Amino acid sequence: MVMSETADSPLANQAQKSLEHENVEVGEPKMRARDVDVYYGSKQAIDGVDIDVYTEYVTAFIGPSGCGKSTFLRALNRMNDTIPSARVTGTIELDGEDIYSSGMDVVQLRARVGMVFQKPNPFPKSIYDNIAYGPKIHGLAESKADLDKVVEKSLRRAGLWEEVKDRLSDSGTALSGGQQQRLCIARAIAVDPEVILMDEPCSALDPIATAKIEELIDELRGRYGIVIVTHSMQQAARVSQRTAFFHLGNLVEYGHTSDIFTNPVEQRTQDYITGRYG
Amino acid sequence: MSVSTLILLVLGLGLAGWLVARSRAAMFRRASGDGRIASLPVYHGWYAALWIVVPTLVFLIAWSSISEQLIIQHVLASPAADGLPSFGMQRETLLSEARAVASGAANGVFNQDAAPLIEPFEEAITRYSIIGFVVSLLVAGAGAGFAFLRLKPDFRARTRVERAVLTTLLIASLVAILTTLGILVSLVFETVRFFSMVNPLDFLFGTNWSPDPMSSASDPDGSRYGAIPLFWGTLFIGAIIAMIVAIPLGMMSAIYLNQYAAPRVRTWVKPMLEILAGVPTVVYGYFAALTIAPAIRDIALSLGVSNPSSESALAAGLVMGVMIIPFVSSMADDSIAAVPQAMKDGSLAMGATQNETIKRVLVPAALPGIVAGIMLAISRAIGETMIVVMAASFAANLSANPLEAMTTVTVQIVALLTGEGSFDHPATLAAFALGFVLFMVTLVLNIIALRVVKRFREAYE
Numbered sequence: 001m002v003m004s005e006t007a008d009s010p011l012a013n014q015a016q017k018s019l020e021h022e023n024v025e026v027g028e029p030k031m032r033a034r035d036v037d038v039y040y041g042s043k044q045a046i047d048g049v050d051i052d053v054y055t056e057y058v059t060a061f062i063g064p065s066g067c068g069k070s071t072f073l074r075a076l077n078r079m080n081d082t083i084p085s086a087r088v089t090g091t092i093e094l095d096g097e098d099i100y101s102s103g104m105d106v107v108q109l110r111a112r113v114g115m116v117f118q119k120p121n122p123f124p125k126s127i128y129d130n131i132a133y134g135p136k137i138h139g140l141a142e143s144k145a146d147l148d149k150v151v152e153k154s155l156r157r158a159g160l161w162e163e164v165k166d167r168l169s170d171s172g173t174a175l176s177g178g179q180q181q182r183l184c185i186a187r188a189i190a191v192d193p194e195v196i197l198m199d200e201p202c203s204a205l206d207p208i209a210t211a212k213i214e215e216l217i218d219e220l221r222g223r224y225g226i227v228i229v230t231h232s233m234q235q236a237a238r239v240s241q242r243t244a245f246f247h248l249g250n251l252v253e254y255g256h257t258s259d260i261f262t263n264p265v266e267q268r269t270q271d272y273i274t275g276r277y278g
Numbered sequence: 279m280s281v282s283t284l285i286l287l288v289l290g291l292g293l294a295g296w297l298v299a300r301s302r303a304a305m306f307r308r309a310s311g312d313g314r315i316a317s318l319p320v321y322h323g324w325y326a327a328l329w330i331v332v333p334t335l336v337f338l339i340a341w342s343s344i345s346e347q348l349i350i351q352h353v354l355a356s357p358a359a360d361g362l363p364s365f366g367m368q369r370e371t372l373l374s375e376a377r378a379v380a381s382g383a384a385n386g387v388f389n390q391d392a393a394p395l396i397e398p399f400e401e402a403i404t405r406y407s408i409i410g411f412v413v414s415l416l417v418a419g420a421g422a423g424f425a426f427l428r429l430k431p432d433f434r435a436r437t438r439v440e441r442a443v444l445t446t447l448l449i450a451s452l453v454a455i456l457t458t459l460g461i462l463v464s465l466v467f468e469t470v471r472f473f474s475m476v477n478p479l480d481f482l483f484g485t486n487w488s489p490d491p492m493s494s495a496s497d498p499d500g501s502r503y504g505a506i507p508l509f510w511g512t513l514f515i516g517a518i519i520a521m522i523v524a525i526p527l528g529m530m531s532a533i534y535l536n537q538y539a540a541p542r543v544r545t546w547v548k549p550m551l552e553i554l555a556g557v558p559t560v561v562y563g564y565f566a567a568l569t570i571a572p573a574i575r576d577i578a579l580s581l582g583v584s585n586p587s588s589e590s591a592l593a594a595g596l597v598m599g600v601m602i603i604p605f606v607s608s609m610a611d612d613s614i615a616a617v618p619q620a621m622k623d624g625s626l627a628m629g630a631t632q633n634e635t636i637k638r639v640l641v642p643a644a645l646p647g648i649v650a651g652i653m654l655a656i657s658r659a660i661g662e663t664m665i666v667v668m669a670a671s672f673a674a675n676l677s678a679n680p681l682e683a684m685t686t687v688t689v690q691i692v693a694l695l696t697g698e699g700s701f702d703h704p705a706t707l708a709a710f711a712l713g714f715v716l717f718m719v720t721l722v723l724n725i726i727a728l729r730v731v732k733r734f735r736e737a738y739e
Contacts, residue, residue, distance in 0.1 A: 079627060111629030121620035124643045133638065134628040184624070191628060 030055045030195055030225040031076060031113075036090035038071050038080065045071045048090070049251040051244055053195060055225040058217060060240035060257065062233060064272070067246040069229045073197050076227065077113035078106050094194070111138055114188035118200040120180030122172030122187070127164050130172040130183055131155060134191035150190055158186035159216050178209025185216065195225035203231060214239050233273055237261055245269045281342055284414060288338070291418050292331035299326035299429055306431040317436035325435040328442050329425035334418045341413070345406040352402035358394040465717060468710030475704040476503045481711060487674035487685075489694065489705035498704040505712065507674035511591065511684035512716075515670060516659035519595025519680060520602055524655060527599075528606025529641075529648070535607070536614045537636055548611075555604035563668030566597035571669055578681050589671035592680040598665050602655045609651020613644035613734070646734035650727040657723035661716060663688040687712045 029052035038046035046068045053059050053076075061069035071080070078099060080086040092099050099109050111134070122130050131151040134140070141147035151168070155161040160182045164175070172183055181201055188196055198217070202210040217226060217239050230236050236243050237257060244254040245268075253260060253269045264270045300323030307315050350373070353359055362369050376395035378384040380403055387393050429435075473481070477500050484504015493499065531551060535544050571593035578586035617640050625635040641648070671683035672693055694709035701707070 077627065079623065082623065082626060107629050107631050109629070110627055114629075115623075115627035117620055117623060117627075119620055121618070121624040123621060123624065123639050133625070133630075137628070137630050137634050137638070187624075187628065 026054055026056050029053060030095065032091075032093045032096075033072075033076070034091045034093075036072070036075060036088065036092060038068070038075055039085075039087045039089075040083070041085040045249055046075070047249045049246075051251065051254055053225050053227055054242070055194070056222055057241040058221050058226045058228060058239050059242040059244065060236035061227065061229045061244050061246060062231075062236050062272075063246035063252075065231070068249040069244075069246045070199050072246070073199055073227060073229050074115075076195070076197055077110050077115055079110075079115060081106060111191050112193055113195045113197060114191065114193035116181070116184050116188055116196060116198040116201050119204050120177055120184050122175070122180050122183050124171065124173055126169045127155075127172050127175070127183065128168040130187050131190045134187060138191055140191065154186040154190040157189050157220065158182045159212065159219075160186055176209070178205050178212060181205060181209070181213060182216065185213070185220075189220075189224075193224060195227065196220070198226065198228040200229050200231060202235065210235070233261075245272060247272070281338065284338055284411065285335070288331055288334045288414065288418060291334075291422070292327040295330040295422050295425065296323040296327035299323045299425065302426075302429055303435075310431055315431045316434050321435040321439050322429055322433070324439045324442075326422065326425040326429070328439070329421040330418050331421075333421045334414050337414055337417045338410070341410050345410055348406055349399070349402040352405070353395060353398045356395075356398035356401075358398055362395075462717070465710055465714045468707055469714040472704055472707035472711045475707070476500045481505050481708075485676055487690070489708055491697070491700075491703055491705040493705075503704065503708055505687075505715070507676040508685060508687045508690050508712065509715075510676055511670070511674070512660050512686040512688070514678070514680070514684060515591050515595040515666060515686055516598060516662065517656045519592060520599035520659045521652065521656065523596055523599025524602035524606050524659075525652060528603045528655075529610050531603070532607040532610035532614060533636055533641075536611050537632065537640070551604050551607060554601065555608075557601070559601065559662060559664035560668070562597050562601050563664045566593050566665055566669030570597055574681070583681060586681045587671065587683040589669065589683045590681045591670060591684040594666050594669040594684075594686075595680065597669065598659055598662055601662070601665065602659050605655040605658060606651055609654065610644070610648045613647025613651065614640050616647065616734075617643045644734075646730045650730040650734070653723045653727040653730075657720040657727075660686075661688065661720050663692065667692050687716050691716075 031051075031053040033049055033051045033053075036046060036049045037044060049072055051059075051072075061073060063069050074080045075088050076092060076099075078088075080088060088100060094109070094112065097104065099113075123133060125133070128151055131154050132141075132147050135147060135150045141150050152161060152165075155164065160179060163179060164170075164183075172180065175183060181204075185196070185198075185201075202213050205213065214235065217228065220226060221241075228236075228239065240257045242255070243257040243260040245252045245260060245264075245266075247268055253264060253266045255265075260269060261273055264273065300319045303315065303317070303319035303322035307319060353373070353376075354362075362372060372389060372392040372395065375384070375387050375389055375392040376399050379387055379392075379396050380399035387396070475498050480500035481503050483506060484501060485506045486501055486504045487507045488502045490499070490502060531547075535548055535551075539547060567589075571588055571590060574590055574593050574596075575586045575588050578590075621639055621643060622635055625639040626632070630638070666686045666689050670685055670689055672685055672689060673683045674685050674690070675682050677684065691709045691712050694706055694712075
């Protein structure tokens with residue numbers, strides 16, 4: 001599919017729609033990445049990336065497989081620390097504070113910058129305990145009643161409460177794939193983070209479950225800064241207001257989603273979104 | 279003609295059949311034009327060779343035991359055998375001496391009475407070896423004939439050979455199963471004999487263990503065969519003291535190796551831990567009896583315990599616990615490693631520390647595997663013999679004091695079977711009953727553990 005006029009493509013139409021509700025007051029960026037490089041051993045996976053993440057926007061990272069978008073996402077809450085050979089340079093700030101500085105407590109950081117993974121990974125515990133896990137370890141609930149409230153609130157925000165309220169003691173792994181993923185989102189919400197990183201959250205789900213998650217992402221926007229990595233350009237166009245296109249470890253283009261899909265500056269972006277490679 | 283030459287001959291025939299069948303099949307192949315036949319020539323070769331070798335070998339195995347009887351019968355029927363004593367050692371000696379000379383294993387007889395038997399033996403051996411030779415040739419020929427009759431271009435020798443391989447593999451695996459069954463049957467048999475002399479209730483629930491091999495075998499005193507002190511000693515040493523040592527140390531070393539150790543440390547420490555499992559248990563036995571037991575007694579003395587035993591349950595249990603560490607740790611290690619990385623990432627991404635992640639996510643998720651490992655370790659510990667034989671005592675005490683001397687089921691089995699005991703006496707047969715109980719307990723533990731592990735594997739696959 002090769003198009004000369006990108007503005008006519010369905011992608012562009014979707015992006016145009018998301019543009020309509022983009023007239024919001026934008027404050028300071030929640031997270032600010034400057035000149036970030038990520039290495040695995042001697043191999044450079046990310047080269048000089050600058051990005052701002054806003055609470056008011058959903059930010060989508062798109063790009064072909066292996067372009068480094070997931071690697072960069074994992075740099076935002078230092079999940080790369082779990083890979084011994086990974087090394088990050090440059091600065092990434094959360095509310096102006098460098099998250100790679102020695103003063104930053106990585107445990108606290110991850111409580112503030114939560115993460116949802118590609119494959120739903122509920123713990124092999126009850127639904128209740130899955131949600132209560134974070135509040136318990138961070139001491140967010142004073143009493144059992146408090147904890148109950150947090151669990152209910154998180155499940156409600158994740159749109160899962162009505163489906164599971166009568167079986168909170170069932171195992172989280174017994175839910176369907178889509179429910180499991182919403183459980184994981186609820187689990188992330190339960191520790192009241194400021195930013196939620198989502199690494200291809202719908203790639204293991206069917207279209208109906210995907211639609212629910214996308215709806216949920218839209219509802220969560222404004223309360224949490226949301227960054228989503230996705231392989232689906234339609235999804236990026238539907239849910240995000242900012243889009244970053246990665247290619248071979250470089251950030252090729254970053255801007256308003258509508259601009260990226262209707263009027264990309266770079267030839268490579270245009271080629272990718274029109275399906276010429278990727 | 280000896281059996282070994284016959285076997286060589288049969289193998290030679292098999293090789294000949296292999297070559298002939300293969301070349302014939304190769305001819306079919308050339309004749310067929312497009313070079314496609316149902317099976318490659320080599321499979322036809324194997325098919326023929328198997329039909330020649332297998333029936334003949336089966337016959338030879340059967341024949342070697344039958345011909346033995348036939349030879350003896352022939353000799354006994356000869357007039358020279360009339361002078362033999364009617365039974366006993368003397369008769370056996372004479373027969374085997376004459377036989378040794380006749381088959382060429384000895385040059386002459388030591389006992390002159392055996393001399394007249396040599397000739398009938400020579401006669402019989404020659405006759406039956408000729409018969410055996412001829413019949414095996416016939417069997418081989420029949421097998422070859424059958425195989426060659428079926429040798430046609432469209433014959434699926436390939437699937438037949440495949441089936442023969444399958445059968446071989448099946449038989450190999452059956453050997454282990456049948457051996458287990460055989461052990462069980464013999465145990466059950468002797469156990470039933472024991473229980474016909476001693477009431478099972480006395481045995482299972484009595485608290486006094488002092489079998490007396492000198493007492494009358496026909497009217498045993500059931501109250502002396504109460505095995506509760508043995509069961510208690512076994513559990514106390516193997517399942518309690520040893521596990522108090524092995525579970526925490528094994529778990530902690532597994533967690534360290536799996537979650538914290540740098541790869542270089544792991545490559546060194548893990549094999550060293552596994553060496554512990556390879557130390558012969560008799561060496562642990564020395565260590566327990568000569569080093570740990572006296573040390574424990576000295577410590578107990580210095581703490582003011584009067585007259586502590588030099589063969590304490592504690593010494594045997596502690597050393598056994600050390601022996602079991604690698605079992606617990608390697609099972610725990612495998613189970614923790616089997617928990618998907620996604621689970622760990624999920625917890626870390628919630629802002630949990632590594633320790634919290636291990637405690638609240640990894641270990642609970644791996645728990646079924648860990649429990650199974652512990653059960654396997656217990657079943658090994660209670661069946662362990664050498665350490666307790668050397669370090670625990672023979673005195674059957676029913677006590678919860680780890681400094682007391684205690685005995686175990688395995689120790690008593692050794693004690694009952696080593697010695698001059700008669701196999702008709704309940705004091706000896708009790709060993710089989712004890713062995714049977716032990717076998718059943720470890721079997722049940724193993725079955726439960728294996729099922730748990732299986733469930734656990736399914737949960738993540």
